Amino acid sequence: VKDEGRGTVRFFEAAMDEQLQARRRIEHELSGAIPRGELQLYYQPIVNGRTGEIETFEALIRWHHPERGCVPPADFIPLAEQTDQIGRIGAWVLDTACAAAAAWPHPWRVSVNVSPKQFRQPGFAAGVAAVLGRYGLPPGRLVLEITEGVFIQDATMAVEVLTALRTLGVRLALDDFGTGYSSLSYLQRFKFDKIKVDQSFVRRLGRHADTLTIVRAITHLGHNLGLQVTVEGVETQEQLAMLRELGCDQMQGYLFARPAPMTELSQAGSADRER
Ligand code: C2E
Ligand code: CA
Ligand code: CA
Ligand code: CA
Helix, strand or coil: CHHHHHHHHHHHHHHHHHHHHHHHHHHHHHHCCCCCCCEEEEEEEEEECCCCCEEEEEEEEEEEECCCEEECHHHCHHHHHHCCCHHHHHHHHHHHHHHHHHHCCCCCEEEEECCHHHHHCCCHHHHHHHHHHHHCCCHHHEEEEECHHHHCCCHHHHHHHHHHHHHHCCEEEEEEECCCCCHHHHHHHCCCCEEEECHHHHHHCCCCHHHHHHHHHHHHHHHHCCCEEEEECCCCHHHHHHHHHHCCCEEECCCCCCCECHHHHHHHHHHHHHC
16 A cells, blocks of 8 residues: 555656646747747727727737647746746737737727736836837727736735826726626726626526626626726627627627637728728
8 A cells, every 4th residue: 555655646746747847848938939930919809889890909819839839828828927928928919919000001999918917017007108109009099908916916006007007098998807806896996998798708698597687787887987898708699689788888709700810800801991
């Protein structure tokens, strides 16, 4: 029995070792991803809830790994957060998205995800101002999507940074609304321009009677506070019909378009403008 136990321990140690090594390898590969040109931004349209017209494109990062192919952000953004690489990656995302938007043939907004750690870095707001200046992008065309994670360590500091960004004229969205522990309390802390209702709610629409009630309540709450309400993860006509009736301001989801490189999306965009 004793021997067996030792064998098990050794087995777990070996497995952990392997895991750690795999992690270190990805970490190392990720650190070279920017210079090797392996990172790319995909864009997904966010449409007006009434007219269906494109208002904004959300930038979503992809990593084209030479062996593993297209790696989704869920598989490397958390690692980048843990290893401090998020600062460089986040800066690359912001720069690339603003450069792209400044060159678009139509003044759509660009929406950029900001990780809490990136947001908390000293000089974040000044960095945003510098990027806007570099490309001549009007501040009102940039939306920053942040999550309630930015409030966790130091809420006072978070509100200061948000206020500085607001002063620049940048728009601010509270992403993944409804999934955290205290989404509601953060609405009191800072007046965002919009909330993005988490897609888990939309997924359960039509399957769970209560979900419609919850999304309706969130929409009313947002509107009563003077905020726009965006819903994401809209995949079916049935969901679209329900959300239209609730008066959601913007919608985003595979029903309209999947995230894709801008070259593929802009064809749809130009077709739209020709109509
Ligand atoms: P998110 O900000 O909540 O982004 C929405 C996610 O939902 C995206 O996944 C998008 O592709 C996906 N999505 C959109 N419409 C639908 C739909 O109709 N159905 C379903 N099932 N999914 C839909 P993605 O691109 O894999 O990104 C996942 C998360 O990774 C993002 O969630 C965001 O938290 C993070 N992320 C992505 N890009 C960046 C980035 O540049 N910086 C940072 N810090 N985080 C990023
Ligand atoms: Ca987002
Ligand atoms: Ca979200
Ligand atoms: Ca998310």
